[in-house]
Amino acid sequence: MSVRVRMAPSPTGYLHIGNLRTALYNEFFARHHCGTLILRIEDTDRARYIEGATESLCRSLRAMHILPDEGVWINEAGQLIERGDYAPYLQSKRAERHREYAQKLIAMGKAYVCFCSPAVLDKMRQEQQKAGMAPRYDGRCRLLHPEESAARVSAGESHVIRLAFPREGSVTVMDEIRGDVVFDWNELDDQVIIKSDGMPTYHLAATCDDHDMWITHVIRGEEWLPSTPKHLFIYEAFGWKPPIFAHLPLLLNPDKTKLSKRQGDVSVEDFLAKGYLPEALLNFVALLGWNPSGDREIYTHDELRSAFELEKVNKSGAVLNLEKLDWMNAEYLKSMDTDAYLDLVLPELRKLGGDEALQKRVAMLIRSRLIRLSDVPDVSGEYFHPLRNLNPSIIPWKGQQPADVKEKLAAAREELAGLPDYLWASTDDLEHHIKEWITRRAWQNGPVLWPLRVALSGREKSPSPFELLYVLGREASLARIQAAIDSLQ
């Protein structure tokens, strides 16, 4: 039987970095086994539904190059579509089918109608807690005669449907990552599967859909491990073969709690907007909880797919090391193909002005200093407009006298003014020539190069004077040097 896995986010907001990791592992697994990747939207909770969230989820997945073969997707026009033989994949549209399944469970004596209102349940909980007992539903509606229940339902009385779990014994969840996990039935509350609004809860909906869609492997977050017995109960009641389960470790905040908003950005959209490359983000997130070898950090999407093994996924949660993400993103920027790099950076530089030749030179100049694309203005702002507010006190090198500074700058300006054009065409040529010139004059590098560099950049810390000369060109360079000389008056 071929592998079929699903990503099943609920449309309650943006694609979360934790969901991304789950989606990624599903994708890796599907591709590794030449299986099918399905996107199903779990939107049965109308109270938490957020308009546009499904579209946003699809866009983020697409931006990350996670492309489902089947299920909900978004077309070029931005409209939601459903593809595949098991539609609908928008779970709320399957509610009628879920209700049918629930009725079958009732008929089999595996579920029952419950009329206890939220207020009654609340009171029950409070009393139990006061008595020092574990809060749980006492199952009183299980005792109702089926005919009475049916009559009350027909009369329009508000109700839910609950699973009737065994009161004793245990159930074993076989987990691909954690091994066998045993739960006692008496620990579980009779789970609501159909809410009073007629919609199914996750437990019923996901289980039935997974079955109906022939899902072979359920790869999901660890938070689902404790409710897996409920799902197994449904599989068993219907005589269905359960899929293989794999519960992924959680992604954590720096304080080790389950990753959440509040402690920094967690949406994929935010990371992308900040200028992290999808490839770098993917690489980074993929290595949270799993690693192909341990002695290598940079992998392509394809390499990750072919190396992925569910059994090698870690058991413990992982804190996001955002500094490492920064490093990785910078690494991608530095090592990628130059044309691809320019395609990425040039659009950012165009916003700052200048002509294309200047933009290209700046792009190469800032390459080793760039962490995120959104940093472009910060590291390149001063190359596009004349310097303002140059602080003369930072121009001298290590206690150099103003007169000496002026002498050196003026000499450099004169030398540069007379340099033939071909020398301005490369950083190396400029460096070679200037250094030779300094040697010829029997000067030290420091007293010439430091003032020259500050004059050109306006900053204490900057690229080398040669890089600056090359990028700025003769005209702008001479103007900046003159401005620096003048500022020393």
Add this chain to the structure above:
RNA sequence: GGCCCGUUCGUCUAGUGGUUAGGACGUCAGGUUUUCAUCCUGAAAACAGGGGUUCGAUUCCCCUACGGGCUGCCA
């Protein structure tokens, strides 16, 4: 509280019944250099604790501690 899961440098991780416990980010120190970034070299830094099993445990078992998840008519 109950149930369940987990625990290797600060963080992400590799790893094995016998290793100098490896790599990466970050940190620190050098080198290159007029400064910064890049680049190169090096350093500090971990098997939660206690019992077993064993000739030998970081590795297998138990207990404790700590952390987390679940305990909803949320997913």
